[in-house]
Amino acid sequence: xxxxxxxxxxxxQIAYQEMGEGTPLLLLHGIPTNxxxxxxxxxxxxANHRVITPDLLNFGESDMxxxxxxxxxxxxxxxxxxxxxxxxxxxxxxxxxxxxxxxQLMAVNYPEKVNGLILIDSVCFDSWPVPEFEPLLEPGVExxxxxxxxxxTLKDFMPNGVYDKNVMTxxxxxxxxxxxxxxxxxxxxxxxxxxxxxxxxxxxxxxLKSLPHETLILWxxxxxxxxxxxxxxxxxxxxxxxxxxxxxxxxxVIDEHPNKVSALIKEFMADKMF
Numbered sequence: 234x235x236x237x238x239x240x241x242x243x244x245x246q247i248a249y250q251e252m253g254e255g256t257p258l259l260l261l262h263g264i265p266t267n268x269x270x271x272x273x274x275x276x277x278x279x280a281n282h283r284v285i286t287p288d289l290l291n292f293g294e295s296d297m298x299x300x301x302x303x304x305x306x307x308x309x310x311x312x313x314x315x316x317x318x319x320x321x322x323x324x325x326x327x328x329x330x331x332x333x334x335x336x337q338l339m340a341v342n343y344p345e346k347v348n349g350l351i352l353i354d355s356v357c358f359d360s361w362p363v364p365e366f367e368p369l370l371e372p373g374v375e376x377x378x379x380x381x382x383x384x385x386t387l388k389d390f391m392p393n394g395v396y397d398k399n400v401m402t403x404x405x406x407x408x409x410x411x412x413x414x415x416x417x418x419x420x421x422x423x424x425x426x427x428x429x430x431x432x433x434x435x436x437x438x439x440x441l442k443s444l445p446h447e448t449l450i451l452w453x454x455x456x457x458x459x460x461x462x463x464x465x466x467x468x469x470x471x472x473x474x475x476x477x478x479x480x481x482x483x484x485x486v487i488d489e490h491p492n493k494v495s496a497l498i499k500e501f502m503a504d505k506m507f
Contacts, residue, residue, distance in 0.1 A: 235275070237294055242314045245301070248294035249287040249315075253279025256348075256506045257321045258498075260286045261312070263330020263356075264425055265387060266485075267293030269408045270329060273491035278498060282325075287315055289332070293412050297421035304428040305331055305356075309338035313346060325505050327351035327498055329487060330459065331361070334434050340444055341437045349505040350448040351498055352467065354456050354484050358438055360463045362429035365390055375423045383419050384410055394484035396455045405488065441470040448474035449501045451494065453482035 235250040250268055252275055262270040268286040278284045288295040290311055291303040301307075312335060316324060325348045328336035333355020340347045368374070369386070378386075387410050392401040413422045448471045452464040461478075468476040477497060482489045 240315065240318045242290075242311050242318060245290055245296040245298060245311075247287055247290065247296075247311065247315055249285055250275070251283065251285045252276065253282050253284050255282045256502070257316075257324040258282040258284045258502065259312070259316070259321075259324045259326045260284065261326065261328035261332030261335055262286075262289065262292070263328075263332045264292075264429070265413060265422060266330070266409050267412060269293070270485075270487055272408075274487060274495045274498070277492075277495040278502070281499070282502060285319065285321075285324075287312070289335070291421045291425050297417050299420065299424070301424075302428070303425055304430070304433065305334040305338060306433045308335045309342065312339060313343050316346060322346070323348050323507065325349040325351070325502060327353065328355060329353040330484070331356050331429070333357065334361075337437060337441065338433060340446055341440045344445060347446055348507060349501060350444075350446045350471075351451065351501060352448065353451045353494070354453055354459045354486060355450075355467070356431075356459060357434050357463055357467050357470075359431045359435055360459055361431055361434075362426070363458045365393070365458075366426050366429060369423070370426060375419075378419075380415060380419050383422075384414050387413065393457055395489055396453065396481050396483040397489065400485070400489050438470065441467075442472060444471050444473070446471075446473065447501075447505070449497065450474055450476040451479060451486065451497060452476065453479050453484060453486040453489070455481070455483045456486075458484040 260271045326336045333352045
């Protein structure tokens with residue numbers, strides 16, 4: 234496994250891994266995953282690019298402060314400052330799930346910082362939050378639920394995000410759920426879930442039509458969390474975009490088809506060198 238590094242942004246430690254040289258490619262995870270979502274993709278892309286995989290604030294090995302804004306709007310601002318801290322003037326961005334919402338905000342609000350855009354089973358418009366998280370946000374649930382009960386709930390949830398249940402192994406769930414498997418982690422994920430609201434993606438829906446960035450949209454045909462109906466809506470909204478469907482894939486297409494996803498990103502990136 235590549236070594237985790239840290240930089241300070243807005244007083245918080247942001248964890249990341251980096252591999253390769255060349256045109257910067259920023260890979261953004263979603264919820265409840267972390268930078269290791271890209272573990273099978275990163276080495277393949279690092280042959281030609283400087284690949285950077287951060288943990289969003291309140292995720293993975295990044296700081297988990299209490300009472301801090303962790304909305305996609307805040308994450309967008311933090312990721313721009315993260316790029317600046319690493320001396321990255323402009324990057325191609327590939328992003329999954331809520332990471333895709335962060336990437337859309339970066340492209341709309343800081344278009345000069347983004348070169349090409351790859352949105353993978355991304356939140357958009359009013360596509361989120363997923364109903365599965367709503368019972369956890371009922372009053373009193375967080376206080377009553379032990380860490381073990383919380384982790385067990387997540388273990389029941391995770392296999393619903395893959396087409397082939399065999400992909401979601403105990404080992405893979407450990408990679409994703411370990412950061413949440415203590416009191417601080419549990420509090421952090423509840424905090425993240427409370428900020429799962431569609432206001433920010435809806436606010437920029439009309440501005441997507443002005444995006445100048447060439448955009449690749451990848452979507453698992455069997456995604457139960459980010460419904461496939463949103464993929465063509467996103468393609469229609471972003472002028473310079475193309476949509477590729479992934480067969481026999483649900484939400485975590487990067488875990489299900491890492492070679493296919495790597496190849497599609499690599500092909501898209503071929504003319505995005507700068």
